[in-house]
Amino acid sequence: MRNNEVIEHQIEVFQNEEWLPIVGYEGFYEVSNLGRVKRLSNSGTCKEKILKPQLQRDGYKRVDLSKKGQKKRFPIHRLVATAFIPNPQNKEQVNHQNGNKLDNRLDNLNWMTRKENIAHAHETGLVKKNENPVIATHLDTGEQRQFKSQKEASCELGVYPKNISNVLNGRIAHVSGWSFERSSLNQKSS
Template structure:
């Protein structure tokens, strides 16, 4: 039987993580309740050294505390593909390619052919994908990219990084001579990413637009 070893975490000094994937309070030694989320990962919200709460995945906490990473690899892989098995012996640092190769096969996404709408214009982005003035994204094979609806904004995942669609539309279709950092949805609907519904603005202008529409930002 593997002996349990505890380590205090440098960025979360009020907590200890163990080689068996358990988490406890450093002072009281009280264990925290750990349950997998809908994706199978065990995630928990804890306070860092600045008392700011952060959502952390247990396998990453174990890996950072116990696993050397001389090659500076970006991800921690579950060797047996069980995302809830966070024992040290089941974890390894891996590249994105290695992680994907060892992932659990999922039902393939249905691809949707991009049929142009009336007056729809497509512009090629620097990553090789295309964005339209109607707020749609497609790849070089003319297939629409699947958008995420986990928040108020539409997002698309490109090369393991998420982008908000309204920002992509604005960057490729709207001039920004004043270098404004914010983008307003004119009608207040954050899922309406047509270029006609977007404008570059200051933060105060966006807040005023929301107030005029009776929207709680």
């Protein structure tokens, strides 16, 4: 694209931009369906301004919002989802459908449970395969389950693969009520 074409495309995109108040910060900040956040002007010295997001180590963009002298940092994808996407089932996580954590457009976001989000990460290849068999033991019931891989255990139990790895490597003792150990058996899961 030539420079003129790029500018025309950006103008067209921004013409379709919709803004809604940020819950808890009404009258101070708004978020758009394109994943942008702006501070609203007030009768004092503040002019309307698009906030520059900060890229965090976890790969998500966040912005700092202030109200009554208190500053708080928010992930932009959660601000967009909370403002634009109904969540009648109270699902706790916001999923990036294309797997790109930087793409906070409304079209790319949806609410999911933790288990659904983990399954999506596996289906889209966002999580590396680990075919080492593991045994999971439930701490309350003593139930043991054999899995052919950490991936399978993650999907079935709704536990993040990194947390399973942390238990296996002794960094934490258990996660979500399960302890894990390596298995040399190559059986299917129960």
